[in-house]
Amino acid sequence: MSFVPRIYLNPDQCEGIQEQKIYQVSEDIAHYLGNVLRLTAKDPVVLFNERDGEWQCVIEKIGKGKGSLCAQHQLRLPIVPFGPxxxxxxxxxxxxxxxxxxxxxxxxxxxxxxxxxxxxxxxxxxxxxxxxxxxxxxxxxxxxxxxxxxxxxxxxxxxxxxxxxxxxxxxxxxxxxxxxxxxxxxxxxxxxxxxxxxxxxxxxxxxxxxxxxxxxxxxxxxxxxxxxxxxxxxxxxxxxxxxx
Incomplete structure (x- = not known):
């Protein structure tokens, strides 16, 4: 799979991304990953936000409007945003x-x-x-x-x-x-x-x-x-x- 989807995980809705931790995704995201992209368990997904940086994950479960991802390792450190x-x-x-x-x-x-x-x-x-x-x-x-x-x-x-x-x-x-x-x-x-x-x-x-x-x-x-x-x-x- 060459294309790996990136999913924004609102930091206000989770304690923090950590290795081997499971994260539930919203119904909309589950629909996007499972029905639109046709992804299945073990397919790669990237989670990111300004607090935790960017993380390589895999799909743990997907289907019927529900989905969960398992974080594996950090790809990029968080940054202090700077721009106009x-x-x-x-x-x-x-x-x-x-x-x-x-x-x-x-x-x-x-x-x-x-x-x-x-x-x-x-x-x-x-x-x-x-x-x-x-x-x-x-x-x-x-x-x-x-x-x-x-x-x-x-x-x-x-x-x-x-x-x-x-x-x-x-x-x-x-x-x-x-x-x-x-x-x-x-x-x-x-x-x-x-x-x-x-x-x-x-x-x-x-x-x-x-x-x-x-x-x-x-x-x-x-x-x-x-x-x-x-x-x-x-x-x-x-x-x-x-x-x-």
Whole structure:
């Protein structure tokens, strides 16, 4: 078997992964392993989380919506996650899902939805986004799961942002001054990047954003990008710093 599935084990739901210990999996995971992947007893599976690292396991039992795994040995040690914060205005459902998935694959530490003047929707289904980041983490070989924060108004968020970290804001479509391209900036791995809604920022929002000392305007290039594309273009600038 060349493909070995990776399964995220929520550290809040277990005491810790140890050699030769048996772990029960949820009905959904049992269905995925047994019915979708057609795995059977003794087939390999990898368990991981930010607290315990990554572990080689084998299926102990599987069937009828139930399953258990036996941990064998540790593959990777746990890490202290380090990466940027994505601050974005929620988009239409599919676009939001895509942005969150790609942000997870690019190693974000935190995902913070914000409400702006032109935000498409003010509703966020945190449970749905949580399932998306878990699946994306399993597929992208990362050990950690991004934190998903409750939605805030843009300026409530700004008041809470750490003053010693830069918040890069993609504003070239509604900012009068010339901005250097992103490659000309110096990024810190735990900075934040703010991507606006499909309609862009309101002029008053830009004016008020630039009053904060920690805010820096950012250009992602000369082309007009969809919001979810801008998320990828912006986060790619942090990829060399990510530890996830």
């Amino acid at each position: 914060t994505l601050v974005f205005a929620p988009l239409k459902r599919d676009a939001t899902d895509l942005a969150v998935r790609m942000a997870t694959e690019l190693g974000v530490h935190t995902i913070q939805p914000v409400k702006t003047a032109y935000t498409n929707t003010h509703r966020i289904k945190e449970e749905r986004l949580q399932s998306i980041v878990v699946e994306a983490a399993e597929q992208s070989n990362r050990l950690t799961i991004p934190k998903i924060k409750p939605i805030l108004s843009l300026f409530d968020f700004c008041e809470k942002w750490p003053k010693d970290k830069t918040l890069w804001v993609a504003v070239e479509r509604c900012y009068e001054k010339q901005i250097p391209l992103a490659k000309d900036h110096r990024f810190r791995g735990d900075d934040g990047i703010l991507i606006g809604p499909e309609g862009g920022f309101d002029k008053i929002e830009i004016k008020n954003l630039l009053l904060y000392d920690f805010v820096q305007p950012l250009s992602l290039g000369n082309l007009i990008l969809k919001a979810e594309t801008a998320v990828v273009a912006g986060l790619a600038r942090f990829s060399q710093y990510v530890k996830a």
